[in-house]
Amino acid sequence: xxxxSKSDYLLYLKHxxxxxxxKHDKERLPHIDDNTQAVFDAGNLFxxxxxxxxxxxxxxxxTDYASYLALPEQTLEALLGGVKTIFQARFLAGQxxxxxxxxxxxxxxxxxxxxxxxSTSAKPEHIIDLAFQVKVIEESGFKVRNVFVIHVNxxxxxxxxxxxxxxxIISDVTDKVRAKEEFTASxxxxxxxxxxxxxxxxLSPSLAGNGAFGEWLEIYKSLNDLPxxxxxxxxxLNASKVGAFExxxxxxxxxxxxxxxxxxxxxxxxxxxKLDQQLILSEPIREFLSHLEFPLYFxxxxxxxxxxxxxxxxxxxxxxxxxxxxxxxDSPDADLRHEEYLHRExxxxxxxxxxxxxxxxxxxxTVIVWNESFEKKCNSLLGEIVTDQTEFLNQVxxxxxxxxxxxxxxWFVDKRFCGSASIKNVLPVIAPHLSxxxxxxxxxxxxxxxxxQSVIDGKDHIDKEVLxxxxxxxxxxxxxxxxxxxxxxxxx
Numbered sequence: 001x002x003x004x005s006k007s008d009y010l011l012y013l014k015h016x017x018x019x020x021x022x023k024h025d026k027e028r029l030p031h032i033d034d035n036t037q038a039v040f041d042a043g044n045l046f047x048x049x050x051x052x053x054x055x056x057x058x059x060x061x062x063t064d065y066a067s068y069l070a071l072p073e074q075t076l077e078a079l080l081g082g083v084k085t086i087f088q089a090r091f092l093a094g095q096x097x098x099x100x101x102x103x104x105x106x107x108x109x110x111x112x113x114x115x116x117x118x119s120t121s122a123k124p125e126h127i128i129d130l131a132f133q134v135k136v137i138e139e140s141g142f143k144v145r146n147v148f149v150i151h152v153n154x155x156x157x158x159x160x161x162x163x164x165x166x167x168x169i170i171s172d173v174t175d176k177v178r179a180k181e182e183f184t185a186s187x188x189x190x191x192x193x194x195x196x197x198x199x200x201x202x203l204s205p206s207l208a209g210n211g212a213f214g215e216w217l218e219i220y221k222s223l224n225d226l227p228x229x230x231x232x233x234x235x236x237l238n239a240s241k242v243g244a245f246e247x248x249x250x251x252x253x254x255x256x257x258x259x260x261x262x263x264x265x266x267x268x269x270x271x272x273x274k275l276d277q278q279l280i281l282s283e284p285i286r287e288f289l290s291h292l293e294f295p296l297y298f299x300x301x302x303x304x305x306x307x308x309x310x311x312x313x314x315x316x317x318x319x320x321x322x323x324x325x326x327x328x329x330d331s332p333d334a335d336l337r338h339e340e341y342l343h344r345e346x347x348x349x350x351x352x353x354x355x356x357x358x359x360x361x362x363x364x365x366t367v368i369v370w371n372e373s374f375e376k377k378c379n380s381l382l383g384e385i386v387t388d389q390t391e392f393l394n395q396v397x398x399x400x401x402x403x404x405x406x407x408x409x410x411w412f413v414d415k416r417f418c419g420s421a422s423i424k425n426v427l428p429v430i431a432p433h434l435s436x437x438x439x440x441x442x443x444x445x446x447x448x449x450x451x452x453q454s455v456i457d458g459k460d461h462i463d464k465e466v467l468x469x470x471x472x473x474x475x476x477x478x479x480x481x482x483x484x485x486x487x488x489x490x491x492x
Contacts, residue, residue, distance in 0.1 A: 004191055006098040009132050010125070012191035014212035016201045018219070023195055028223060035445040038453075043118040046307045047101065050116040050150040052164035054085045054102060061088035061099075071099070079105070093139035095192060100133055102150075110143040114150055114170075118307050120316070122149035122171040125210065130173065131180035135188065147177045152316050158309040167308075167316075205232065206243030213239050229253045229273045235419020236263055253415070265410060265419055272415040279413040282492050285406050289489060292401060295365035296486070298327040300478040301378050302447045302471065304349075310456055311348040313385055321378050322349040322451060325475040326360050327483050336483060342471055344464075346456050354382050354389040361396060370423050370482055372402035403482050406489060423481050431484040436477060440470030447474055 002023065012019040021029050032040075051057060058078060062068040071090035078086055083105075090099045102114035115130050117123070126149050134144045153169045194201060201207075203223060208216040221232060229252050231237075231245045250256055253273035262270060272279050303319040304310060314320060322343040329336055341356040343349035361367065369375040376397045383390035406412050407421040416429045424443070427434060436442040441450065451471060454462040 004096050006132050013210040015208045015216045016194045017203050020200050038449045042307050046118045047116045049164040050168045057085035057087050058083045059087040091136050091140045093136050096136050098133045098136040112146045113144050114148045116150045120152045120154040122173050127176045130177045131184045135184050147174045158312050206239050208239050233418045268410045268413045269419045272413045281411040284411045292366045294331050296329045297367045298479040298482040300325050325479040327479040350385045354386045366401050367399045368403050370404050372400050427481045430488045441474040
């Protein structure tokens with residue numbers, strides 16, 4: 001008998017075909033990569049802290065498929081044995097099953113149900129998740145009294161060892177979960193029917209739901225050998241717009257009528273595709289560049305950040321720089337030079353990094369970044385922690401100019417940007433001789449994960465010297481990419 005688990009049900013709500021493929025052809029779906037696994041591991045770490053709210057809890061769980069199958073029986077045995085709090089209990093009712101983070105017995109066959117989430121609040125998708133669990137539990141012959149989400153307290157500031165109870169917050173979501181009963185019953189029937197289909201249901205991104213449009217769009221592209229300039233490359237898409245295009249028989253950007261209602265950014269992308277050329281507005285670019293003052297400092301940070309603050313004085317999820325790359329052009333005709341800093345010890349990097357940056361950035365000149373909100377936030381945090389550098393870091397923020405602006409505002413449009421102003425989309429087009437694909441580290445999530453695992457967690461399977469060399473090359477390419485973008489704009 002094919003079972004529908006909680007994760008299966010949530011996949012169905014994201015897209016019916018997602019559930020079917022998992023059950024019948026899962027090799028066509030993306031595999032979990034190391035960065036995604038690190039997110040799961042961080043959630044499991046928070047789970048351990050959240051469980052400290054309960055004394056004398058008994059953990060069941062499973063280690064292999066055989067122990068997974070035995071889990072419902074073990075759950076019943078624990079309840080009959082008088083266990084009051086169970087972590088990872090499993091319930092089975094017909095074809096539906098779920099594993100619960102925490103059940104707390106409050107009366108005969110009656111529980112309070114808790115879901116542990118590593119977000120900073122109880123979210124709508126958590127309500128849907130819990131409504132499914134309540135359905136399974138109550139169809140198993142038990143009752144649920146109250147329902148809660150235990151989530152991260154984003155106001156918590158570390159001071160010494162983590163205080164598990166201060167680190168998390170318990171939010172009562174009982175009424176919201178109960179309000180989903182009718183919805184859950186209806187969608188359960190649909191999911192069970194979809195699971196039994198002999199062929200995969202429609203793959204169109206227009207059928208994506210539950211906030212999963214972007215995720216499914218990428219899967220859809222991987223499942224289909226699509227040509228260039230399809231409607232699925234249009235920026236700012238949503239399910240309804242895709243549905244409208246498909247219903248009208250529009251499959252490419254060139255087929256979109258000139259009078260079709262589009263956002264300004266979409267309209268520019270479509271125009272560039274139809275003309276098959278770059279769209280460049282030289283006057284606003286010239287005006288933008290005229291405000292830059294030499295020396296020019298091209299700055300990029302790599303940061304640590306996670307659920308559990310690594311050092312005293314930090315909050316959950318705060319992004320703390322451990323590395324920077326700085327390319328410098330001292331005058332219009334000067335040669336490019338490079339400075340850098342990489343923290344290599346399991347200590348708070350803020351003071352040493354700030355001091356190094358102070359030595360490398362003079363009191364005059366424009367500091368150029370890509371997506372200024374991130375670097376400015378990093379500087380503000382550094383200034384709060386390293387108080388003798390606060391004035392300098394505030395001054396750096398006052399001098400920051402965002403090089404993404406000409407691309408984000410549509411002064412430079414190429415259809416191959418796919419409407420994105422991300423450096424990862426822009427660089428391959430304007431500087432194809434530079435590539436992240438040849439690097440040992442190719443994006444920021446891996447940089448953060450690997451540095452944290454090696455330096456903070458002390459995992460010995462990572463060669464630190466190789467890692468440090470890879471980090472330096474990756475961060476260096478980020479600022480070199482900005483220099484290339486600046487040179488392209490300057491030529492215009």
